[in-house]
Amino acid sequence: MSAKSFSRLAAAGLAALITGVGASALATEPLRVGATYITSGLDPAKGSNGWALVSHGVGENLFTVDREGRLVPGLAEKAERTGDLSWTVTLKPGHAFSDGSPVTAAALAAGFDHTFATNKAALATGGKLGFKAADDLTLMITTEKPVAFLQALFAEWPLIAYKPATDGKALFTGPYQIADFKADISLTLSPNTHFADADTRSPVDFRRFGDAQSMTLALEAGELDLAFGLPSEVVSRLKTNPDLTIKSFPVGYQYLAFLNTTRPVTADIKVRQALDLGFDRRELAAAINGGEPATGAYAAYFPFAGKEQRQTDLAKAEALLDEAGWTKNGAGKREKDGTPLRLLAITYPQRPDLVTMLPVVKAQLARLGIELDTKVVENIQDVAAAGEFDIALWAQHTAPNGDPAFFLNSMLRSGASLNYAKYASPEFDAILDRFATAGDAGERATIALDAQAKLFADVPASFLVSPVWYVGLSKRLQNYEPWGSDYYVLRGDIGEAR
Numbered sequence: 001m002s003a004k005s006f007s008r009l010a011a012a013g014l015a016a017l018i019t020g021v022g023a024s025a026l027a028t029e030p031l032r033v034g035a036t037y038i039t040s041g042l043d044p045a046k047g048s049n050g051w052a053l054v055s056h057g058v059g060e061n062l063f064t065v066d067r068e069g070r071l072v073p074g075l076a077e078k079a080e081r082t083g084d085l086s087w088t089v090t091l092k093p094g095h096a097f098s099d100g101s102p103v104t105a106a107a108l109a110a111g112f113d114h115t116f117a118t119n120k121a122a123l124a125t126g127g128k129l130g131f132k133a134a135d136d137l138t139l140m141i142t143t144e145k146p147v148a149f150l151q152a153l154f155a156e157w158p159l160i161a162y163k164p165a166t167d168g169k170a171l172f173t174g175p176y177q178i179a180d181f182k183a184d185i186s187l188t189l190s191p192n193t194h195f196a197d198a199d200t201r202s203p204v205d206f207r208r209f210g211d212a213q214s215m216t217l218a219l220e221a222g223e224l225d226l227a228f229g230l231p232s233e234v235v236s237r238l239k240t241n242p243d244l245t246i247k248s249f250p251v252g253y254q255y256l257a258f259l260n261t262t263r264p265v266t267a268d269i270k271v272r273q274a275l276d277l278g279f280d281r282r283e284l285a286a287a288i289n290g291g292e293p294a295t296g297a298y299a300a301y302f303p304f305a306g307k308e309q310r311q312t313d314l315a316k317a318e319a320l321l322d323e324a325g326w327t328k329n330g331a332g333k334r335e336k337d338g339t340p341l342r343l344l345a346i347t348y349p350q351r352p353d354l355v356t357m358l359p360v361v362k363a364q365l366a367r368l369g370i371e372l373d374t375k376v377v378e379n380i381q382d383v384a385a386a387g388e389f390d391i392a393l394w395a396q397h398t399a400p401n402g403d404p405a406f407f408l409n410s411m412l413r414s415g416a417s418l419n420y421a422k423y424a425s426p427e428f429d430a431i432l433d434r435f436a437t438a439g440d441a442g443e444r445a446t447i448a449l450d451a452q453a454k455l456f457a458d459v460p461a462s463f464l465v466s467p468v469w470y471v472g473l474s475k476r477l478q479n480y481e482p483w484g485s486d487y488y489v490l491r492g493d494i495g496e497a498r
Contacts, residue, residue, distance in 0.1 A: 057490030
């Protein structure tokens, strides 16, 4: 143990002896959490803030996913269909916002109205929804499009539950509340006194790091109790440190490459198919020291995942490029009419594995005679939305609510707000339309498999790796168990050692 860590724990122990309330004394000392991401703001309806605020332990959903991946009630007790486009949601009694006011149907309706008016990602499954409070615990909902599982819709990441406030600061229901926020830098959290067992939780100092390497150094220096998302290359070294516990866990995220279907070169389906065949997924998984080659759009443990690893076939890729008119010159480089085949691949530092993968992808495409420029950008969503790429390495949880539809509808349906590949296929959209009336889990799995088969053929996205992630823990948080990817990093049961 470092001298700094020993002094900190010794001081906490002395405080416990003096006060005679050991657990409470320890609980007043902040937990120090580090990650490469932080909410971009406090408006839960903007961008991905809804996801981040739930991840930070500030907010909750009406329905959620447990550590086994099952869809379960959250703030809601049940949802019942009352018509083709109408549902009634019954809320659980006894819940409160962080100011002590009760969670009511009217308060949640106001929040959801704001979300659906502001965040296009919320429209992916059911279109625009309407809300009306029948009484304090009964929320009547109408959907623009048929929805087979309203419970799954309300477990989607844009649909955090909250109460808009007159001062512009929303009120939430999670185990923590926001005490201070510095954009892109830090978040100070205090226990929500209106959430069960608040006196057992410590405050949290949540710190954003610009890259995973600097976060690793802070963990080794005794400055963090939890470092979430360690780069795989440091894990072996960290495991030799007796003051640290390193844990790994499989995640529902997929590492994939969006291929821009509107750029001059990648608009050609044969080029996209060649790129897909040129990616060596085993090599990519080995480069990040964890995970398995992807079988499709979903992690292999989902019943709607692909059944076979995606293929690598350089000979077939070479033939497709030849057919597309991109032939090799004397130097072994692809060109057409004297123009070299040169592409731009982008990714972002908040997912260190993707940064590690980027030069490996460059080397793999070089084997096909393709020159690749690479760029790491801070605001990947802005760059991707502007279409300023040919290949975008991306990390995405493709079934955060335990259902396959949301990812496909929000990121690959024609015209979807997050469709960075600019993919437009009436045939693919028709497959997705079947989700609206499919209530059986087996039937939904069949639809997801049909959708993946169409994606494999058209290649607006190439699915690369199902990763494993790593977290580093001080002795204080050695009992912490990571699950749920990064959707539930701070929880009411964070597991602080006493």
